[in-house]
Amino acid sequence: MTPRTLYDKLVDSHTVRALDDDGLVLLYVDRTVLNEYTSPQAFSGLREAGRKVWSPSSALMVVDHVNPTAPARVPEMADAGAALQTSYFARNAADFGIELFDQMSPDQGIEHVVMAEQGRVLPGMVVAAGDSHTTTYGALGALGYGIGTSDIEHYLATQTLPYRRLRTLRIVLDGVPGPGVTPKDIIMGVVRAIGADGATGAAVEFQGPAVEAMSVEGRMTLCNMIVEAGARGALVAPDAQVLDYLRGRPGAPTGALWEAAAEAWLGLRSDPDAPFDREARLDVSTLVPLVTWGTSPDQAEAVDGAVPDPATEPDPVKRRGMERALAYMGLAPGTPLAAIPVSHAFIGSCTNARIEDLRSAAQVLRGRRVAPGVQAIVVPGSTRVRAQAEAEGLADIFRAAGFSWRQSGCSMCLAMNDDVLGPGDRCASSTNRNFEGRQGPGARTHLMSPAMVAAAAVAGRICDVRALEA
Numbered sequence: 001m002t003p004r005t006l007y008d009k010l011v012d013s014h015t016v017r018a019l020d021d022d023g024l025v026l027l028y029v030d031r032t033v034l035n036e037y038t039s040p041q042a043f044s045g046l047r048e049a050g051r052k053v054w055s056p057s058s059a060l061m062v063v064d065h066v067n068p069t070a071p072a073r074v075p076e077m078a079d080a081g082a083a084l085q086t087s088y089f090a091r092n093a094a095d096f097g098i099e100l101f102d103q104m105s106p107d108q109g110i111e112h113v114v115m116a117e118q119g120r121v122l123p124g125m126v127v128a129a130g131d132s133h134t135t136t137y138g139a140l141g142a143l144g145y146g147i148g149t150s151d152i153e154h155y156l157a158t159q160t161l162p163y164r165r166l167r168t169l170r171i172v173l174d175g176v177p178g179p180g181v182t183p184k185d186i187i188m189g190v191v192r193a194i195g196a197d198g199a200t201g202a203a204v205e206f207q208g209p210a211v212e213a214m215s216v217e218g219r220m221t222l223c224n225m226i227v228e229a230g231a232r233g234a235l236v237a238p239d240a241q242v243l244d245y246l247r248g249r250p251g252a253p254t255g256a257l258w259e260a261a262a263e264a265w266l267g268l269r270s271d272p273d274a275p276f277d278r279e280a281r282l283d284v285s286t287l288v289p290l291v292t293w294g295t296s297p298d299q300a301e302a303v304d305g306a307v308p309d310p311a312t313e314p315d316p317v318k319r320r321g322m323e324r325a326l327a328y329m330g331l332a333p334g335t336p337l338a339a340i341p342v343s344h345a346f347i348g349s350c351t352n353a354r355i356e357d358l359r360s361a362a363q364v365l366r367g368r369r370v371a372p373g374v375q376a377i378v379v380p381g382s383t384r385v386r387a388q389a390e391a392e393g394l395a396d397i398f399r400a401a402g403f404s405w406r407q408s409g410c411s412m413c414l415a416m417n418d419d420v421l422g423p424g425d426r427c428a429s430s431t432n433r434n435f436e437g438r439q440g441p442g443a444r445t446h447l448m449s450p451a452m453v454a455a456a457a458v459a460g461r462i463c464d465v466r467a468l469e470a
């Protein structure tokens, strides 16, 4: 048999039939998750065509993008647009028979955090959903990818999608990360190294000792943020850690079925000599905590470094991009990153708001206070994560430090609810995108790890977390 990558195996095992000779197939898709923002037209399409959902139990509906995160939750949304989106969402759930976690549900949260913690995504599955960060599920050995609204409709009606096989990119992570270097710093290091277009259209498989040593939640951060290098799929071969993560979750099999599944899952890996189209390597021991200074996720620098000078960039296109980014960010070349004051700190998003993220930020905040003038908020990735953090005493640490302890949702990751920054606000943010206006018109975003956000909140400026952890 020709050696195959894990990606090839997942695509092959889900191929209903080939649609052309060039890699276009009809793919069987196991599951989806729907949000209130990208699903409405898909349901309207089904209604107009008089179609039903083929397999309602294969889908889950979660309110996450527009809901407020104010500490006291109410069923009615004050914002008229959000109220309309969420009420149509609920009507679609009821009419099409799909399970819904609305904003009042104890299981609500950011869709990708919820799918994993509920055990709705299992190794070997293909999951397509109307959100680019569906790649997160690669951490569990499942092929997740983002789709548009017309594809959501196609999925709901048929459980299949036309799918063009992707080029593969193996990213090997060697070495042991040094102090303060988290999975977020590692994926930011990867994106910086290969560029914001370095994985365009690729199915990435992360391999290597640093991946094997990483927690499953850390691998979710990798698979989530590789989208910012253009990836359309991400995978890590499932191992014993993945089994430990999944065992006992609501959607995980039990008894003999679990035993059989676990054995099969551990066999899901690329053959040793499987060919990848491309390969990249990074020694994570060379990294230090990273911070973005620009408006593209690859515009990142070591926290103990300085804002780069566009004048030293030989590529004219890159140079103009840097100049424009610095103008938007209000930064001068040569400014030490650790001298940049912040007005806001945000810990949240499907990249970095799981329990391990909250623990690492709380570790920095214990016994410390947010600097005067800094508004700091923490938005747990799910309502379950929030409850767990409360049970572990993390919420008390955040509150005592002066952070606002919120309900779950996408929140300030993309500012579709009322958590919006103003022009000129500067935010230390644990999120994945720093595009112009992402957190509000004219607002400036510096991406970093949750621990680094905590450090920035305390210092009132970008701050090397290693100084605080020492």
Ligand SMILES: CC(C)[C@H](C(=O)O)[C@@H](O)C(=O)O
Binding pocket: 037, 038, 065, 130, 131, 132, 133, 146, 414
């Ligand atoms: C709203 C949705 C389409 C979008 C995505 O696909 O990623 C959002 O979640 C984001 O992070 O920008």
Ligand code: SF4
Binding pocket: 065, 110, 131, 133, 348, 349, 350, 351, 409, 410, 413, 414, 432
């Ligand atoms: S948390 Fe941010 S990145 Fe994740 S789905 Fe929501 S808006 Fe997109």
